[in-house]
Amino acid sequence: MNLTLKIWRQPDAATTGSMHTYEVDDVSEDMSFLEMLDVLNEQLNAKGEEPIAFDSDCREGICGMCGLMINGEAHGPVTTTTCQLHMRSFTDGETITIEPWRSDAFPVVKDLVVDRGAFDRIIQQGGFISVNTGSAPEAHAVPVPRDDAMRAFNVATCIGCGACVAACPNGSASLFIGAKITHLGELPQGQPERDSRVVNMVAQHDHEGFGGCTNIGECAAACPKEIPLDVISQLNKDLRTAIRHGH
Amino acid sequence: MTGVAIQNSGTTLVKGARATQSTIFLKILMAVSGAVFIGFVLLHMYGNLRAFWGHDAYDAYARGLRTFGTPDLPFGGLLWIIRTVLIVALVVHVYAAAALWKRAKRARTIQYQVKKHTGAIFASRLMRWGGVTLLLFIIWHLLEFTIVKVQVNGGSPGSDRHDPYYLLVDSFNTWWLTVIYLVAMAMLGAHLHHGIWSATQTLGLTGSERTRKLAKRTAFTLAVVIAGGFSIVPIFVLFHVITKTS
Numbered sequence: 083m084n085l086t087l088k089i090w091r092q093p094d095a096a097t098t099g100s101m102h103t104y105e106v107d108d109v110s111e112d113m114s115f116l117e118m119l120d121v122l123n124e125q126l127n128a129k130g131e132e133p134i135a136f137d138s139d140c141r142e143g144i145c146g147m148c149g150l151m152i153n154g155e156a157h158g159p160v161t162t163t164t165c166q167l168h169m170r171s172f173t174d175g176e177t178i179t180i181e182p183w184r185s186d187a188f189p190v191v192k193d194l195v196v197d198r199g200a201f202d203r204i205i206q207q208g209g210f211i212s213v214n215t216g217s218a219p220e221a222h223a224v225p226v227p228r229d230d231a232m233r234a235f236n237v238a239t240c241i242g243c244g245a246c247v248a249a250c251p252n253g254s255a256s257l258f259i260g261a262k263i264t265h266l267g268e269l270p271q272g273q274p275e276r277d278s279r280v281v282n283m284v285a286q287h288d289h290e291g292f293g294g295c296t297n298i299g300e301c302a303a304a305c306p307k308e309i310p311l312d313v314i315s316q317l318n319k320d321l322r323t324a325i326r327h328g329h
Numbered sequence: 330m331t332g333v334a335i336q337n338s339g340t341t342l343v344k345g346a347r348a349t350q351s352t353i354f355l356k357i358l359m360a361v362s363g364a365v366f367i368g369f370v371l372l373h374m375y376g377n378l379r380a381f382w383g384h385d386a387y388d389a390y391a392r393g394l395r396t397f398g399t400p401d402l403p404f405g406g407l408l409w410i411i412r413t414v415l416i417v418a419l420v421v422h423v424y425a426a427a428a429l430w431k432r433a434k435r436a437r438t439i440q441y442q443v444k445k446h447t448g449a450i451f452a453s454r455l456m457r458w459g460g461v462t463l464l465l466f467i468i469w470h471l472l473e474f475t476i477v478k479v480q481v482n483g484g485s486p487g488s489d490r491h492d493p494y495y496l497l498v499d500s501f502n503t504w505w506l507t508v509i510y511l512v513a514m515a516m517l518g519a520h521l522h523h524g525i526w527s528a529t530q531t532l533g534l535t536g537s538e539r540t541r542k543l544a545k546r547t548a549f550t551l552a553v554v555i556a557g558g559f560s561i562v563p564i565f566v567l568f569h570v571i572t573k574t575s
Binding site: 088101151153154155179181184185186187199200203206207249251252253254280281282284285286287288289290291292293294295296297298299300301302303304310311312314315316317318319320321322324325329 | 340343346349350351352355357429438440445447448456523533535536537541
């Protein structure tokens with residue numbers, strides 16, 4: 083298949099970027115989206131042009147590094163990560179617009195690469211539990227009800243890719259924080275720091291410049307891990323509880 | 330890849346965080362003040378529907394609102410209590426909305442060239458400008474029926490503009506005024522459709538798939554009932570089902 087690509091090029095954070103148009107021919111529909119970009123970069127290299135910078139790491143949908151806005155949808159038209167999106171999801175002759183995540187809290191580093199350090203700082207504020215390390219405790223010492231464990235597991239699949247922020251009209255990271263709050267809040271080990279976790283993570287979120295949630299739901303539709311909107315309700319409930327406890 | 334310096338945005342870790350200074354607290358204010366309005370529009374709609382019982386029932390209700398609780402309350406006392414609560418709710422609602430709107434604008438200063446809105450209902454993207462429209466409508470509505478009691482058609486012979494029922498019938502016999510009200514009610518319906526669901530989510534009541542679906546269904550039903558309930562009175566006046574003699 084032959085494609086026309088409109089791609090955001092920006093040499094560095096300080097320079098203003100713009101859209102550039104490229105033609106890629108003989109793309110196999112079995113290629114992943116990133117492999118297609120690899121082919122384009124080989125062509126650019128051969129011509130002596132600067133290849134397009136984009137993030138990727140595991141290329142199997144579990145690390146959260148790759149994230150592109152493809153035709154106005156985070157990670158493209160299929161509910162998966164950009165690396166697991168295949169060219170069979172597009173048609174021959176199609177024009178595909180590729181942009182970086184747009185969020186002032188995720189500044190563009192180069193071309194399609196953004197700095198998601200804001201998520202790291204939010205995690206630093208409470209995306210953990212404090213336990214004494216040393217000999218491993220007996221696994222059955224702390225029983226966890228099955229439904230709680232399942233909910234925690236389901237939302238722990240969040241890979242922090244930032245698609246929720248990219249899709250949100252308000253540029254909010256509420257789905258991300260909601261996933262972390264729910265994941266740790268469902269488990270007994272997460273209880274001691276439950277109140278301070280939600281207050282500190284939300285404060286960092288606001289400080290980073292993410293917008294406020296208005297429950298539109300584009301985040302959950304864009305999430306490659308299908309984190310449901312319920313986690314934002316949980317987030318709100320935990321914050322309300324923290325207020326009641328005097329935080 | 331060489332030559333790519335990771336930019337340190339210089340953002341620091343927050344110390345001494347307070348829950349009441351968060352965006353979620355603003356949303357809670359939004360939800361609680363919105364809930365006051367939901368209660369109000371239901372009560373207001375009930376009052377309007379009394380027009381189907383004719384002149385005397387409608388005016389008796391209007392008088393009843395003023396004489397409620399007398400002599401313990403002064404004449405119009407209940408109305409002023411309600412008005413005070415509504416004004417406070419309005420100030421809170423508008424303040425929280427403006428603060429969140431400003432934040433959202435700052436959160437994405439460079440827009441996408443192409444953006445789809447997968448997963449969003451149209452009403453959810455209409456909240457801010459729809460809210461501004463409703464505010465303008467409410468100002469006109471108060472001028473027309475409460476503060477000035479405007480008779481847009483100059484008033485028909487023998488009708489007193491201080492008689493609520495006559496003012497109602499005279500107003501909605503004017504077709505363009507009825508159209509303005511119907512457009513406003515469509516806006517109100519859209520605002521409630523997303524707003525009621527959003528309030529339940531903000532208050533943390535929708536922590537499962539079942540409760541989320543229930544909240545969305547309830548929001549839609551209430552929006553249709555309220556927007557529809559308000560709309561049928563002007564429509565029935567325009568088509569002369571509700572008349573001055575009924």
